Amino acid sequence: MASGKGGTGKTTTVAAVSSCLAALGHKTLCIDFDAGCRNLDLALGMSDYAVSDFLDVAGDKLDLMEACHESPLIPNLFFLAAPVVFNDNDLLNADVTRLFSDARNEFDYCLVDAPSGIGAGFKLAHKCADMSVIVTTGESPAMRDASIAVSAAHDMGIEELRLLINRVKPGHFRQTKTTLDDVIDTVGARLIGAAREDNCVFFSLHANTPLILYKKRRSAYDFLEVARRIAGEEVPLKLR
DSSP, X not given: OBOSSTTSOHHXXXXXXXXXXXXXXOOEEEEEOOTTSOOHHHHHTOGGGOOSBHHHHHTTSSOHHHHOEEOSSSTTEEEEBOOSSOOHHHHHHOOHHHHHHHHHHHOSEEEEEOOSSSSHHHHHHTTTOSEXXXXXXXXXXXXXXHHHHHHHHHHTTOOEEEEEEEEEOHHHHHHHTOOHHHHHXXXXXXXXXXXXXXXXXXXXXXXXXXXXXXXXXXXXXXXHHHHHHHTTOOOOOOOO
16 A cells, blocks of 8 residues: 555554454455554554564565564464665665565465655555555645556556545535545545544554554444455445
8 A cells, every 4th residue: 555645544554454354354464665664563553573574575584474473463464564774775676576476375465555655665565566555635735646656556557556535524525615536536546445534543553452453443444344345345435
């Protein structure tokens, strides 16, 4: 999953959708590709497991199953961290083909948390992708950057481009006389889901608890619908 602009909730989305896929019984790997600014471990409640990183696998230092770790809270959910210390050449020279090939053999789904923007990390994360899910909000800067990210993914040969509108506040749309359809038209990708603004995202992070396990989790049901669509289920879209 990617976003053109930071602050759209992309990392939270990756963690929540991955957790939901695992809870549905699918063996799921989520990889943090945001080298240097990694936060996916916090959203998964797995900060103690961010030891090995994807460069260890891409550099043939460790096998994938040695480098990743299974969540102690959600069976079937595995996590592989991004490196904290790296240089640009590490990313540019990383051979992620082996990494993603092993992921295809070991897991039902692999979700990648790409860094914001369309730089080297974005391109590396999309190198072997079957689908790119662009996460945006309804704000004009986020939509503009999401449209740029869609074009960049398309230029890389990604044919399955989907849009997830996050942090939806229906009142804001009413006041600006816009709709989710306007966001879809601006970004230029098919909608895979819309997740409501939810304070529980903030509180679950501070409780070091995955969103889907937090006691109040309104938006988690929105992410569950996205996970079910990714898994091939026919789930009607509810445009709020």
